[in-house]
Amino acid sequence: MGEDTLGGTLAIKAEGLSLGYAGSGKPVRVLSDVDLTVEKGEFLTILGPSGCGKSTFLRAVADLLPPIAGHLWVLGKAVSEARQRREVAFVFQEPTLLPWRTARQNIALPLQVGKGSVSRSVNPRTDHWLDLVGLSQLGDRYPHQLSGGQRQRVSIARALQCEPDVLLMDEPFGALDEITRDRLNDELLAIWRETRTTVLFVTHSISEAIYLGGRVLVLAANPGRVQALIDLASLKDDNGAPRREGPDVQETAAKLRQLLRVGGA
Ligand SMILES: Nc1ncnc2c1ncn2[C@@H]1O[C@H](COP(=O)(O)OP(=O)(O)O)[C@@H](O)[C@H]1O
Ligand SMILES: [Mg+2]
Structure with a gap:
C-alpha cells in the first residue's frame, strides 16, 4: 500500500x-x-x-x-x-469460488493468474488471510463443505490477499x-x-x-x-x-x- x-x-x-x-x-x-x-x-x-x-x-x-x-x-x-x-479488489454477493479448489487454494488463486506470477503457486501469506477471516481450521475444505458465511469469508480473504488499497464490496x-x-x-x-484499506460497500440494508x-x-x-x-x-x-x-x-x-x-x- x-x-x-x-x-x-x-x-x-x-x-x-x-x-x-x-x-x-x-x-x-x-x-x-x-x-x-x-x-x-x-x-x-x-x-x-x-x-x-x-x-x-x-x-x-x-x-x-x-x-x-x-x-x-x-x-x-x-x-x-x-x-x-x-x-483494487472486488467481492461480490455470490462467492465466486472454484468448487474443485480448497479454501486455501481459492485464496491463493489470484496470485497464480496475476501477471508475472505464474511460477508462484503457493502464497506464504495465504494462512495469514485464512486466519484473519477466522478460517484457519478450515483451509483444506472445499466450498461445498462450507456454510454460506464461511464461503463469503473465503471470498473476502481472496480479495484481501492482493493487499488492495481499495476494496469494492x-x-x-x-x-x-x-x-x-x-x-x-x-x-x-x-x-x-x-x-x-479503503472500502466501498454496497448494501440494501439501512442498518x-x-x-x-x-x-x-x-x-x-x-x-x-x-x-x-x-x-x-x-x-x-x-x-x-x-x-x-x-x-x-x-x-x-x-x-x-x-x-x-x-x-x-
Ligand atoms: N450489462 C448491462 N447492459 C445494459 N444495462 C445494464 C447492464 N447492467 C446493468 N444494466 C442496467 O443499469 C441499471 C443499473 O444497474 P445496476 O448498477 O446493476 O443497479 P443496482 O446495483 O443499483 O441495483 C439497471 O437499469 C440495469 O438494468
Ligand atoms: Mg447491484
Missing part, C-alpha cells in the same frame, strides 16, 4: 462522472453527474433503490466499465492503471442470515481497522449501511444520481466503535428510509 505521487490522500475522485451501457443505439445512461471524493482509509457505504446504478458505479471503479462522460480517478491515477497495479452479505451478517460486519470492521460506514452515499433512481452523502461519525462511540442502537441511530435510519422512498420514484 505504497504512497502514490499524484493522489495524495484521495482514494477515489469522481468529477461529473456519467456511466451507462451501450445498447443497440446510443449508450443508455444509468448514473449522471456524480461528484465524489473518498479519502484513503475511508469506509463508504452505498445505498440506493434497486437498479439505480450501485453495481455500475463499483464496476467503473474496478475499470470494468468506461465512463460515458466526466472523470474518475483511483488513488490519483486512471482506473486502468490502478487495476493493472492490482490496487457489492452486497457481500446480502444472501446471509442476520446473525451471520452481524458477525461478519464486526469481522470486516476489525479487518478494515487492521489493513486500513448495515449505518453500522459499517463512516459516511453513506445515497443514490437515487430515474435518473440515477447522487441524492445525499451523509456523515455518520457522530453515530460512533467515543472510541470510534459503531453502534446498532440509540435514538440518533434510529433518527438517521428514518432519514435514510425517507431518502430511499423519495429517490426510488
